[in-house]
Amino acid sequence: MARTNEAPSERTRAKRLNEYARYDRETLHAILDAAPYCHIGYVLDGAAVVTPTIHWREGEEVFWHGSSASRMLRKSAGAEVCLTVTLIDGLVLARSGFNHSVNYRSAMLFGKTEAVEERGEKLRVLEYFMERILPGRWAELRPASEQELKATTVLKMQIAEASAKVTEGMPKDEPEDYDWPVWAGVVPIVTETKPPLADPRNLPGIAMPDYVRKYKLG
Amino acid sequence: MARTNEAPSERTRAKRLNEYARYDRETLHAILDAAPYCHIGYVLDGAAVVTPTIHWREGEEVFWHGSSASRMLRKSAGAEVCLTVTLIDGLVLARSGFNHSVNYRSAMLFGKTEAVEERGEKLRVLEYFMERILPGRWAELRPASEQELKATTVLKMQIAEASAKVTEGMPKDEPEDYDWPVWAGVVPIVTETKPPLADPRNLPGIAMPDYVRKYKLG
Structure with missing residues (x-):
């Protein structure tokens, strides 16, 4: 995948979102919505740390959450992060080793995170997250306690500097x-x-x- | 997933490889081998960059490769990286929103990368990579040219500082x-x-x- 990441071939469509054509935005949203989880990278003591987590998108924002005790959430709140999602769609078997590759969809977002602090807004985005995947479940659950809400950190990030990559089709020999x-x-x-x-x-x-x-991924 | 990352519950087995029990090493190897791709994080101009790529393991080393023109490969050669693999095994639907979680297997490796420079060794590890997935294919392919070998960068990293996490089973309410x-x-x-x-x-x-x-993932 790295092979096609910086050298777009005929098999790869790679677009910077800065250009922000409607087409790119839709591709990016579709990839973010189809991926069940992402990897978040941040810098800790000068080194990169990459942690998997579940994300969700609402409009032009991406959210993730977890325990308020989580190192990743404590260290990446208010920090610059790289959020990458990748969906692998196929192994591409070419006629030379060199032209073997992978069909995949990937999105990479860079930006500063922000904690969702306000109690009502935190509840609302968590409900949105659950209802997007399992519509009707939120109202059936034992309601969240104040202690649980405090123990949950929600971070968000604007979709601003972003790129999407889609590689598909037969080998290009x-x-x-x-x-x-x-x-x-x-x-x-x-x-x-x-x-x-x-x-x-x-x-x-x-x-x-x-x-x-009826639940399906994506 | 972040929720269980730093607060191991009864549902989570999290082991630092420093302790390096045989059990942990086997778990770590199994996760690395089962995952079809990884995410590699490195620091570029002070910010984390997370890139997906295909990896493979041979003994106590993990390898990945790509175009010598790839920014990720150029910038991460000889550098400290974080290599994370994640396999998602299930959505865990609990009786409260708070206890919802994900069953997954994840491994996180930290270390300094090294380029595989020597021509014979580069060819050998690329053949190992192909033969591990598709035994017999290497000999059937149009052989690699010198130009292709030069255009391919292979990086490797010792499995040294590493951790593995496995979360499984029914919700813990x-x-x-x-x-x-x-x-x-x-x-x-x-x-x-x-x-x-x-x-x-x-x-x-x-x-x-x-x-x-007969090809199967893992």
Whole structure:
């Protein structure tokens, strides 16, 4: 993937969001929404630290959350971070080792994070996060306690400096290599859900909700 | 995921590799081998940059490669990086919003990278990479040219300062929440291959090799 990251070929569409064509913004949003989690990089004592976390998008902002005791959240609040999401779509088997590659969708965001401090706003964005994935669940849950809200840190970041990359299709071999007698093609890779598993401790008579049954990634 | 990253609960096994029990080393190797790609963080002009790339492991070293023109590879050669891999295994739906979480396997490595410069060694590790995934393919390909080898940078890093985290199983709710009448459980998530797609430009009579048909992630 690094191979195509800085040398866009015919197989790669790479756009800086500074140009901010509507097309790019839609691509970026689609990648952010399709990815179930991201990796957040920040600098700690001069070294990069990369931590996975679940993110969600609302309009032109990206959010993530976790324990207020989390080192990542404490150290990256108010700091510059790099948020990267990557979806791998296939292995691309070419006729030379050199032209092997990966089909993927990736987005990279740079910016300063901000904590969502206000109690009402924190509750609202957490509800939005849950309802976007599992519509109807928030109202069914045991409501959040004040202690839990305090123990939860929510960070957000504007989508400002960002880029999206999409690589797709069949291998792109050297013209003279198409006569080389080796199989070429793509092995598709998907990330998807399997049938949900009920907690054995569920109360008798509690059926699986439709929003769980219907849940799909992306 | 950040929630469980620094506050290991009964659901999380988190081990620093400094302690280096055999158990941890095996867990770490298994996670590195199962993940089809990683995210590499490095510091550029004081800011963290997080780039996805394909990695592979041989013994106690992790490798990755790409175009010698890649900014990530040029800037991270000889530098301190953080290499993180994450496999997401399920959404964990608890009885309170607070106890919702994710089942995942993650490994985080810190260290200084080193370029694989010597021609023979570079070829050998690239062959190892290909053969580990698609045994038999290397010998079938159009051989690498000197120009291609020069245009390919391979970096490696010792597995030294590292940690692995595995979170699994059903939600862990507060004792009093088990009476709350809401469905709880896990939605499994898998990343897997689908049937390979042949390049329409394959020569007539070229059949799909067994190593492609049998390829599985991990």
